[in-house]
Amino acid sequence: MRLNYPTNVKIVKVPCTGRVDTLLILKTFESGVDGVYLAGCLEGECHFLRGNLRAKKRVQYVKTLLEEVGLGSGRVEMYNMSSAQGQRFAEVAREMTEKIRALGPSPVKKKKGAVNP
Amino acid sequence: MIVANRKSLEEILTMLKPYKKILLLGCNECVTVSATGGEREVGVLASELKISRAKDGEEIEIREHTLERQCDHEYIDQIHPFIGDYEVILSMACGAGIQYVAETYRDKTVLPAVNTTFLGVTLEQGVWSERCQGCGECVLHMTGGICPIARCAKSLLNGPCGGSSNGKCEVDKDLECAWQLIIDRLKALNQLDKYEEIIPIKDWRTSRDGGPRKRVREDLKLL
Secondary structure, eight states, rough: OOOOOOOOOOOOOOOOOGGHHHHHHHHHTTOSSOOOEEEEEETTTOSSHHHHHHHHHHHHHHHHHHHHHHGGGGGGEEOOOOOOOOHHHHHHHHHHOOOOOOOOOHHHHHHHHHHHO | OOOEEOOOHHHHHHHHHEEEESEEEEEHHHHHHTSSSSSSHHHHHHHHHHHHHHHTTTTOOEEEEEEOOSSSSSHHGGGGGGGOOOOOEHHHHHHHHHHHHHHHHHHHHEEEEEEEEEEEEEETTTTEEEOOOOSOOOOOOTTOOOHHHHHHHTOOOSOOTTOBTTTTEETTTEOOOOOHOOOOOOHHHTTTHHHHHHHOOGGGTTTGGGOOOOOOOGGGOOO
């Protein structure tokens, strides 16, 4: 399809979004990333039945944690798309990139850079 | 199991304000099962604390460690070799565990990261419910296996009260009336004669009213 999506999006492959737990997402924020989104299969289409639904709930939970730590809940999102929707994948990558750009860089990264450039 | 709730991050951060080197201590027993203070929750809280401090440009060093239990000396002693490296212990165990760690390391400040709430059961994954108050004088043989002390809002021994309506308690429309449950169960067991018996006034000295309790089994003591 030769579709383009922003180069700032780094992909972490997991066998199913159900593999992604709270701590995995938090650790990425600890390392200073600006945002995280999960690209799961369409609801009702999970090969493991409920993996994407579990991921959705975990993302909701991480949103509350991010709000609590002061990073804001908008830095993590859950998206659903099938493996045949390359167009949608690129669209979401652009959408999330714009959203995070509007929120600005993570304050964790900024401070880290200031202390240890 | 003992069920607890984690304190808010804001409260924990306020307690931790003067400290930079923190030993975050989880417990592998009840609080692990009730998803409050086990290894996973220790990881999540440590991450939250690190993000929060990094955001404000403040330093923090956290060692995550989860003991098999925090209510037995054998396990508490395991942190002895490295306890000196930390300014404060933030414990995610129940109140008993937190206190026993504090009793063991008298020169250390030990802070609670959870609010211990009740003795209960797992209704389903992620849902826990109170079942026992440890009153010290069990009446479950009289009440069809349903505790009127822990599950009736008034802890009535001869219920229900006038607040019982359609099987629900007046305290909360979603809360089942314990005495309705008891009567239904006794009926099903064909033991309604037990309901006819008046349970006498309870001697609360076996509960907290008699002060902190202690249990001794001389045959088990080593000395």
